[in-house]
Amino acid sequence: MKVILIDDNRSFLESAKRFLSLHSDFEVVAAAANASEGIEFARRLRPDVVITDIAMPQMNGLEVASILKRLPEAPAVVILTLYDTPEYRDAASAAGADAFIAKSDLISKLPAVLRSLVSNQLPGQPHSPSEPKEKPMKHILVVDDSKTMRRMVIASLQPLKPAVFHEAGNGLEALEQLALHPIDVMTLDLNMPDMHGMEVLRFVRAHPVFKNLPVVILSTKGDSVSQTEAMEAGASLYLTKPFSPTHLCNRVMEFLQNKQETP
Known part of the structure; x- marks a missing residue:
């Protein structure tokens, strides 16, 4: 062997x-x-x-x-x-x-x-290669240094259930959550301590595992320069705060459906 x-x-x-x-x-x-x-x-x-x-x-x-x-x-x-x-x-x-x-x-x-x-006879382990894996529940990562804003985003996305919401208060926590969970969509603030949202976005797009992960930027910065920079770095969508909860939910639902349909 x-x-x-x-x-x-x-x-x-x-x-x-x-x-x-x-x-x-x-x-x-x-x-x-x-x-x-x-x-x-x-x-x-x-x-x-x-x-x-x-x-x-x-x-x-x-x-x-x-x-x-x-x-x-x-x-x-x-x-x-x-x-x-x-x-x-x-x-x-x-x-x-x-x-x-x-x-x-x-x-x-x-x-x-x-x-x-x-010998393909491993009981009690995470999974056997020969066993079909059940489709996992959708995992959504909400990244923002404001706990209040994270709650607002999660409340906006409640219609997407069944889903599991993971939270990160800064960029480093976001990377940790990405490593721990099979994230399907991430919402990302830009201005955060320790690690700026653009650094998180560039990190995500630099790794093959996350190259197709939908990333929705939620920022107070509404200027065209910030939007262009984020979209060119690989953001899937850029929304400014305050955002429309219905619009955010509908767009995230589209990303989830597209990911599900993609082989």
């Missing part, structure tokens, strides 16, 4: 390699210290399994899983992390991961999970 390891902790990489080498049926064909390198290894070497950490710079393990599962010959993906929480387990499943293991359980669980993945 060909295995690729991805973890930004080089010491852990070496330890994991040594442990897997004790098992004759595992061959670690590559070990990558960052996500981009690991994805490139996977494209070239076509492993059976890729084991990846979650918390890594530039691109996290959930994004890695989503990209790997889109490859023509997609490997099984195992999330191996220190962050063993229900939220991260759900996020891993949504990203397409085949298994989720806490690093503390590496020795006791990893070998059996890897063998079960290859």
